[in-house]
Amino acid sequence: MKVKEAHDSSQNAQGKEYGQRQVKSRAKKQQVEAIDLRALLIQCAEAIASNKQPFDRELLTKIRNHSSPYGDGSQRLANYFVDALEARIAGTGSQIYQKLMAKRTNTSDMLKAYRLFIAACPFTNVAYYYSNQTIVDELVGQPTVHIIDFGITFGFQWPSLIQRFANREGGPPNLRITSIDVPEPGFRPCKKIEETGKRLAEYAEIFNVPFQYQGVASRWENICIKDLNIDKDEVLIINCLHKMKNLSDETEDIDSARDRVLRTIKRMNPDILIIGVANGLYNSPFFLPRFREVLFYYSSLFDMINSTVARSHEARILIERDLFGADVFNVVACEGAERIVKPESYKQWQVRILNAGFKQLPVNQTILKGLIERKKELYHEDFVVDEDGGWLLQGWKGRIMHALSSWKPKESYNNQ
Structure with missing residues (x-):
């Protein structure tokens, strides 16, 4: 809303400032528009x-x-x-x-861009809210949660979840986050992962949330499960938002990295897998x-x-x-x-995840209704929030840009 107000006031100011020059620039403007x-x-x-x-x-x-x-x-x-x-x-x-x-853009500049993007566009905000609410719902009454985050980058998703844990009735759970991201070039391949962990640890300390952090710099398809220190007594959440598009597909390898990563996640046997994908067809x-x-x-x-x-x-x-x-x-x-940016449609991802041995969960209607209301209150009317086949969809003027869904391994789902 602040961005929109700034935009409106800026447009008004520009109108006053340039009104006297409109006649002179009209011919040039028409030439540009043509x-x-x-x-x-x-x-x-x-x-x-x-x-x-x-x-x-x-x-x-x-x-x-x-x-x-x-x-x-x-x-x-x-x-x-x-x-x-x-x-x-x-x-x-x-x-x-x-x-x-x-x-790479430094953290300060990236934070400026991030703040503006979530103020102007609901895509990231909705994805974080959807993921965090799914985690909170899965964690009711449980003392320990282990979140394995594929592609954590700056960790912007987790401060709001830490705040929610701090206010949880009965006290916060023990929170473990394992960050998995590709190594950075240079002498410190884990630099960004480590810096993200320090910021999150400081944030958790402010809110008195018990916190452990582990950073793993590795290509996703090369992950060794034993290195992740998974404990069978903790609630295990796999979170992967909008980074799967960077994995190699069948055009490079018959057994693609996308399918290998999904099979590895299946072997981890998570309580829930949360996936967010860019709904793009520019992978020809x-x-x-x-x-x-x-x-x-x-x-x-x-x-x-x-x-x-x-x-x-x-x-x-x-x-x-x-x-x-x-x-x-x-x-x-x-x-x-x-060429490492290779998005697929959410329906293509749906087939992949089903073939890897997961069962899709329906979209939580309470989450969906809440997000639709928030979109109406805070964002431009041309944004779209909808659902289709177990996916929560987001778009602009009718084009679907992002999709979110939650999954459980088929065996654990059938035993419930």
Whole structure:
């Protein structure tokens, strides 16, 4: 709401400031509006796929002249796509992407982007609330919980759960969190995981919640279960939100990392598995259909941010550059093993998880109704919160962007 108010007041101020110049700029504005950047991007991708030179370079120059990281939604979108197309033509996608990943945003900037994103968009907020409420419901009357978090990054999900545990009737449970994330390049592969653990430990101490933390830096498909120190007397929660898209699939290996990780999780025999996935279809091994899908998907995301956040907001570019732009670059500019962003639809994930030996739980209607009400109160009317086949869905203007679901191993489910 604060973001929306800031946006409205900013628009009013801009109206007063620029009102006197509207007549002079009208012709130029009409010229800019006449250019369909999305159509030009598709045309350019087609030229690159057909190796039409120098036509593809001419289109890139035209798109570059009308794109900007500080413009409207379509200009900002075009800015990141044209960077990726240029790198694809030059054959430098992999090298540039590695530099982007090495030049990670610091925690302070990431926190600014995170705060703005959850204020402007319910996707992360809803995912955390859904996951945390599912954990709380599963933990009723239990003294110890062990959460294994695949892809914890900065650990932003867990402070709110720690607060809820602190206020639990009968006292907080003993909380263990095991963080699993891929090693970082350089001399300290566990640096971010360790820093996240320290912050969470300090937070748990403030609220007097008994807390243990273990960080594991490893590729997910190489995890050894015995290294996780699972205790059969604790409630075991597996949490994995929106990071499965980075695992390799059948295009790289017949027995894909996605299926191997799911089978490993099944062997852990969790009390509950919580999955969140990006509902994307831009995983084709063929460039052109993949480009069209990723362009449509991110057009919705950039439109969403443009509709809810003022252009001048300093953290907006952090969201677009670090949360959106890096993934766009990888999907468009990289191929083979270097292309690591490979989302699937939630229905494709449903088949995978069922085949791994899990039973899907129905969406908790109390959670769903509460989230719909919160969305109405706090967020733009064009956001979508719905359910389908056991999945809680989120989207923008009819396009489903994210999906959440909960699962139990089939044996434990049948024994209940």
